[in-house]
Amino acid sequence: MSIISDIATGLRIALRARFLSLAFWFLLALAASIWLAAQFSGRQPATVGLDVGFSIIRLVLPLVIVLLLQELFVREFDRRYSLTSLTYPRPRQLFFIGRVLAALVLILLLLALAGLLVAGMVALVGQSYEQTTQVGMGGPYLTTLLFIALDLFVITGVAALLSVVASTPSFILIGTFGFALAARSYAAIVDLLTTDAYLVSNAESYRHSLALLRYILPDLGALDIRMTALYNTWRFLPSDWPLLLVGAFAYGVAFLLLAGWILNRKRFS
């Protein structure tokens, strides 16, 4: 059997698990929050709308990833469907790659739809007020979305590993969100602790030990380059962006490979 049929199975499972209604409610909430957020801004409604749109995408899509992978792996093992889907002549790798690709296809499609919706909403809320600084809805916007896609890919890798090793579904949720939270915030917290040194005692050594995290976590916070789109200038693109991209991509691929390897030797009771 080819990989296509594995992907198709994965897609069918996700659609049966009401993925479409989940996507619909997500997009509705996204549009509503952009519109509401723009009402609160006196001088830059389009910028704030775009900003909140990015935030919602980055908050909710990891949750969608977790729900998808729970459906595609954990439920499969729970319901003993794996007794048929992992029968001998079919290599387990194929099953794994097919399912992960199905999840990635769905999540990237949803990201693209959300991107279109955000662009439309920003154009809509931007009509009411002529901003001095326009938002960059061309190249900067697309690049920001691509960087978000990479961020989601890394999170998918970690979630896939957790869903292969986890014995309870909620562990995937907690583990993935814990990872995303730590990877997205540690670099910025290290920066901010220089200004708010009174928060922790001995802030300097705390900062240094926190900075050690960069050896085990990718800097997903740096992948958030939305300022290029918010203020329509490439100056905010980090100068070492190729390395950042390569590093994050390698991290995601490594976790996927590890997950595939573990699944290959997993014993099902």
Next chain:
Amino acid sequence: MRRYFGLILALTVLGAFHLSTCLTWNGTPRDAEASLGGRVVVSAPVQLLLYAGDRFLGANLEAMRVAVAGAETTVDANAAYLIRAHRVVSQLNACHEDNYYLGNALLTWGGAQEDGNEVLRRATECRFWDEFPPFFHGVNLFFFQKDPEAARRILDIAAERATDNAAALRKLGIMITAGEIRDDRMALAYLTQEREQSNDPKLREMLGKRAVRLQGLIRLREAQAEFESHFGRSLAHPSELLRTGILDTFPTDPLRLGYEFVDGSFQLKEMKLELPK
């Protein structure tokens, strides 16, 4: 009795807990110093964790909170809240346009010029293309800090960035250093213009109050000038204005901060606050 031994033991120990609570709790917060009153502003690194590592979301939500909740506040504990909130937004996203604009309008003109200028300075640095933060900052430096040299330096930054009125900004800087500008008149014109430009009724009302405050200061200074030309000596105490009948009453400040008479001239009174830096 033996059957219930475990239960009784548990209840007894629970009773000890209850007793200790009753003994320690006397109805007041444990750390009375720490509860200053006023609204809570969470510090920037903690906000970052609360908003899932998303500093932009934190900045936006905090800015909305200021725009909504900060509107009717003027002095006392609420002002401290405003200052901390604007500072936190400026740390999370220094480029936030609403934050520097509101921060300038509310903090600087509400008696907390140091903090307003700090927000503007960060905005000048972050928004490297925008001429308004350095313009506001320069005007503030001239009007509040009485530092024409620094004001001119920063107005020159604004002139470099400006697209259409670079020449006017440079001229303003030169006139400031030459001492050709009555600072209060200029400030009033600029405040009125800022009020006209605003499309938010609440902000208009607040800027209106600040303009009235400034008009009060101009009245006081005019009265002083009239007194000095009339009697040929400098004013020693503001009450002389009332005694000689030049003023019927002192102007009232809608922000309730008032004015002060320092070294022979009237000034806007500054707000004094103790805050962690």
